[in-house]
Amino acid sequence: MIASKVSTPTTLKEWIRYPSNQSAMFETVVVANSEIIGVAFDSVNNHLYWTENIGNRGNIMRCNSDGSNIRNILSESHLSVLTLDAENRLIYYGQNQRNGQLHRITVDGKEKIALINQTSSVYGIGLDHAEKRIYWMEYYTGELKSAWLDGSDVKTIVSTNVVSLNWNIDISDDYIFYSSINTIWKVTKSSGQIPSVVHTDTERILGVLFYTQNGEYKTHWLLYINKYETKCT
Numbered sequence: 001m002i003a004s005k006v007s008t009p010t011t012l013k014e015w016i017r018y019p020s021n022q023s024a025m026f027e028t029v030v031v032a033n034s035e036i037i038g039v040a041f042d043s044v045n046n047h048l049y050w051t052e053n054i055g056n057r058g059n060i061m062r063c064n065s066d067g068s069n070i071r072n073i074l075s076e077s078h079l080s081v082l083t084l085d086a087e088n089r090l091i092y093y094g095q096n097q098r099n100g101q102l103h104r105i106t107v108d109g110k111e112k113i114a115l116i117n118q119t120s121s122v123y124g125i126g127l128d129h130a131e132k133r134i135y136w137m138e139y140y141t142g143e144l145k146s147a148w149l150d151g152s153d154v155k156t157i158v159s160t161n162v163v164s165l166n167w168n169i170d171i172s173d174d175y176i177f178y179s180s181i182n183t184i185w186k187v188t189k190s191s192g193q194i195p196s197v198v199h200t201d202t203e204r205i206l207g208v209l210f211y212t213q214n215g216e217y218k219t220h221w222l223l224y225i226n227k228y229e230t231k232c233t
Contacts, residue, residue, distance in 0.1 A: 029063070030048070034053060037051045037053055037096065038093070041065075042086045044086040047062050047063070047064060048064070049073070049082060049084065049091065049107075051093065052079070053096070056078055058076055058077070059072050060082065061073065062107070073109040074105060078095040078097040080093070080095055080100075080122050081123055081125050081168075084107075084127075087129075094119060094123075098121060100122065102115050102136060116147060120140040122136045122139070123137060124166070124167055125169070126170055127171070128189070130173070132149050133149065134146065134149055135171060135176055137168075142166055143156050143158070143159050144158045145157060157193075158191075160180060160195070166180045167179045167207070168205075168206060169208065171210070172210050176189060178208065180205075181205070182205055185197060
């Protein structure tokens, strides 16, 4: 598991071991040059990717899982979060600006394509490989959107009516999970559905992770709330 400490945003890549009922051990993998916005791990090729920003300029970086062989994949303005299609060796990433775009590049930083020409600060992004769709949360509009992986057929899954407070998303077979202020919501992938509350906390929730345990489908989430890890069912 890769996590970050809010208190040290440039040392974002660290391992924390499951299950969470055991003592957590943090191991620094790599120290970035500036504030880190997004992290993604390629378990097929054992590569760690992250986005880092200095002012309005940023980089997509990569290293091995042990922190070695650090490479600058791409320099771009207003970088935000990213997600990977490891099988097809592709990176999808958003921008942290009101009039931004959602792009796709190869893992070596080539063949850059603007898939979505109008986004509003993307802080949550994820792929549904089975349905071949990409999902993202727009920070300034509060809209959860979706499109085919080529950028066509853009749909609004839900308008949350909450602006500048929605963050991360994650995707299961049937649902999209997203954090809004101190609450995790879930909504089906069809447009026009009503979200339901999964968990409410006392602190603001910045990250959501859906996972399976021991090969079984389980509705667990890993939340990073300030400096604490919480798992809820």
